[in-house]
Amino acid sequence: MSGPHGHSLHFHGHSPIHRLPPEVKIAAALTFVAAVVATPREAVWAFGLHLLALVVVIAVAQVPAGFLARRMVIEVPFVVLAVTMPFISTGPTRPLGPFEVSVAGLWAGWALFAKGSLGALTALALAATTEAPDVVRGLARLRLPAQIVLIMSFMIRYLDVVSTELRRMRIARESRGHAVRGIRAWPVLASTAGALFVRSYERGERVHLAMLSRGFQGRVDLGEGGSAGGRDWLAAALPLTGAAIAATAWLSGAGR
Amino acid sequence: MSAPVLELAGVHHAYPDGHPTLRGVDLHVHRGERVALLGPNGAGKTTLVLHLNGILRPEAGQVSVAGLPVDEEHLLEVRRRVGVVFQDPDDQLFMPTVGQDVAFGPRNLGLRGDELRARVEHALDAVGMGEHADRAPHHLSFGQRRRVAVATVLAMQPDVLVLDEPSSNLDPASRRELADILDRLDVTVLMVTHDLPYVLQLCERSVVLSEGRVVGDGPTGEVLADEALMAAHRLELPYGFDPRSVPPRTRATTQ
Numbered sequence: 001m002s003g004p005h006g007h008s009l010h011f012h013g014h015s016p017i018h019r020l021p022p023e024v025k026i027a028a029a030l031t032f033v034a035a036v037v038a039t040p041r042e043a044v045w046a047f048g049l050h051l052l053a054l055v056v057v058i059a060v061a062q063v064p065a066g067f068l069a070r071r072m073v074i075e076v077p078f079v080v081l082a083v084t085m086p087f088i089s090t091g092p093t094r095p096l097g098p099f100e101v102s103v104a105g106l107w108a109g110w111a112l113f114a115k116g117s118l119g120a121l122t123a124l125a126l127a128a129t130t131e132a133p134d135v136v137r138g139l140a141r142l143r144l145p146a147q148i149v150l151i152m153s154f155m156i157r158y159l160d161v162v163s164t165e166l167r168r169m170r171i172a173r174e175s176r177g178h179a180v181r182g183i184r185a186w187p188v189l190a191s192t193a194g195a196l197f198v199r200s201y202e203r204g205e206r207v208h209l210a211m212l213s214r215g216f217q218g219r220v221d222l223g224e225g226g227s228a229g230g231r232d233w234l235a236a237a238l239p240l241t242g243a244a245i246a247a248t249a250w251l252s253g254a255g256r
Numbered sequence: 257m258s259a260p261v262l263e264l265a266g267v268h269h270a271y272p273d274g275h276p277t278l279r280g281v282d283l284h285v286h287r288g289e290r291v292a293l294l295g296p297n298g299a300g301k302t303t304l305v306l307h308l309n310g311i312l313r314p315e316a317g318q319v320s321v322a323g324l325p326v327d328e329e330h331l332l333e334v335r336r337r338v339g340v341v342f343q344d345p346d347d348q349l350f351m352p353t354v355g356q357d358v359a360f361g362p363r364n365l366g367l368r369g370d371e372l373r374a375r376v377e378h379a380l381d382a383v384g385m386g387e388h389a390d391r392a393p394h395h396l397s398f399g400q401r402r403r404v405a406v407a408t409v410l411a412m413q414p415d416v417l418v419l420d421e422p423s424s425n426l427d428p429a430s431r432r433e434l435a436d437i438l439d440r441l442d443v444t445v446l447m448v449t450h451d452l453p454y455v456l457q458l459c460e461r462s463v464v465l466s467e468g469r470v471v472g473d474g475p476t477g478e479v480l481a482d483e484a485l486m487a488a489h490r491l492e493l494p495y496g497f498d499p500r501s502v503p504p505r506t507r508a509t510t511q
Contacts, residue, residue, distance in 0.1 A: 136352055
C-alpha cells in the first residue's frame with residue numbers, strides 16, 4: 001500500500017531492548033513510571049537519576065535522541081500548564097527574576113514537568129522499541145480483559161484503512177474545487193466526518209460478517225506465541241532502579 | 257453419488273422492506289466442480305452467497321451443505337465446509353499479523369499447537385505467502401492481501417471455496433497469479449464475478465442468476481456464446497473477446 005504506514009512511533013532496530021518480549025517491556029515501563037510518580041518532588045536529584053537510567057536504556061536500544069525529541073512535542077500543552085502554575089497558584093510567594101511567584105505553584109509546576117516528561121519519554125521509548133501489534137500481544141499476555149485488547153487491535157489494524165479513506169475523500173473534494181477556508185467550509189467537513197463514520201460503521205458490519213463466516217463465536221486469542229522466559233525479566237532492572245531511587249529519596253527525608 | 261456439496265431447493269429471500277431478492281433458487285454443486293455464478297448487479301448473487309454459510313436464512317426452501325441442513329445446530333460445521341472469501345480483503349483480514357489472521361478460522365474450530373501451526377503454514381504456502389506470516393496486513397500489496405484472504409479460508413480446509421469477485425481491483429499480473437493459485441487448488445469452487453474471461457479460464461460450468469432466479473446453467477463456453485441469454489440478462493463480453501476462440505476449461509482432472 002502506498003502512503004505512510006501507521007507506525008511512525010516505531011524505530012526499526014535489533015537491539016536487546018527491541019528483542020525483549022513485549023509484555024516484559026510494558027510491565028517494566030509501567031512500573032518505572034509508577035516509581036517516578038511516587039518519587040517526592042523535592043528530591044530534585046532523584047529525577048536526574050531517573051532520567052539517567054532511562055537514557056541508558058534508550059542508548060542500549062540505539063534510538064536516536066532526535067527521533068524521541070521530535071515526538072516529545074506532544075508534551076508541550078502540559079509544559080505550558082506547568083509554566084503557568086507558579087503564576088496562578090496562591091499562598092506564600094518568592095521573587096523569581098522580575099516576577100513574584102507562588103512557592104507552592106513552583107513546586108507543582110516542577111513536579112508536573114519532571115514526572116510528565118519522564119512518563120512521556122518512557123512511553124515513547126516503549127513505542128520506539130515495540131511494534132504496535134506486539135504491544136497488543138503483550139497486553140493480551142498480561143491478561144488485560146480480552147474485549148479491550150480486541151478493541152485496541154482493531155484500532156491499530158483499521159487506522160490506516162480509515163485514514164486512507166479520509167485522504168481519498170479529501171482529494172475527491174479538492175478535485176472538485178473545494179478549499180478549506182474558514183467557517184464556511186465547516187458544513188462540508190462535517191458531512192465528510194459523517195460519511196466517514198457511516199462507512200466505518202458499515203465496514204465494521206462487514207468485518208463482523210467475515211468473522212462469523214470463519215466460525216467466530218465470541219473469542220479471539222491475540223496473545224499466542226511463546227511467553228517471556230526467566231532471563232527476559234532482567235528488564236526489571238529499569239523499574240528496580242527507579243524504585244530504588246524513589247525509596248532513597250523518601251528515606252533521605254525529601255518527602256517530609 | 258454422494259450428497260452434493262451445495263444444494264439449494266426453492267430458496268426464497270426478501271429484504272426487510274419486503275423487496276424480494278431470491279425467488280426460488282434451485283442449485284446443485286458437486287464435489288470437484290468449478291462453478292461461476294454470473295448475473296447483473298442486484299441479481300441476488302451476494303444474498304445467495306450469504307445463504308450458503310447460514311449468515312442469512314431462507315424464508316422458504318432449503319439450503320444444505322454436504323447433506324447437512326444449514327441451521328443453528330450445524331452452523332459451525334457448515335461454516336467450516338463453506339469457505340467464503342469476501343470481496344474487500346480489508347474486511348476479511350482484521351488481526352495484527354497475517355499468521356494470526358490465518359489461524360483465526362482453524363482456532364475457532366478448536367485447533368491448537370502444532371496442528372494449528374501446520375494448517376497456517378500450509379495455507380499460506382498454497383497461496384505463495386509463506387514468508388509473510390509475521391507481517392501486518394496493511395503492509396501488504398492489494399494482490400497479496402487478496403491471496404492471504406484466500407489462505408484464511410483454505411486453513412479451515414473447506415469442502416467448497418466461495419469467492420466473491422476474486423479478480424476485482426487486481427492488476428493484470430496479480431489477476432493471473434491468483435488464477436494460477438486457484439487453478440492448482442484441489443477444492444470445489446463457486447465464484448461470483450463479472451470477469452467473464454476469468455470464468456472461461458477457471459470454471460467449466462456457469463450459472464446465470466437474474467432477478468432472484470437461475471435463468472441459465474451449463475458449460476461456460478456454451479453459456480458465454482449464447483448471445484440471447486447474455487443480452488437478456490445484462491451480461492456482456494469485453495470488447496474483442498470471443499469465447500469460441502479459446503478451448504474452454506474442462507472438468508478438473510484432480511479429484
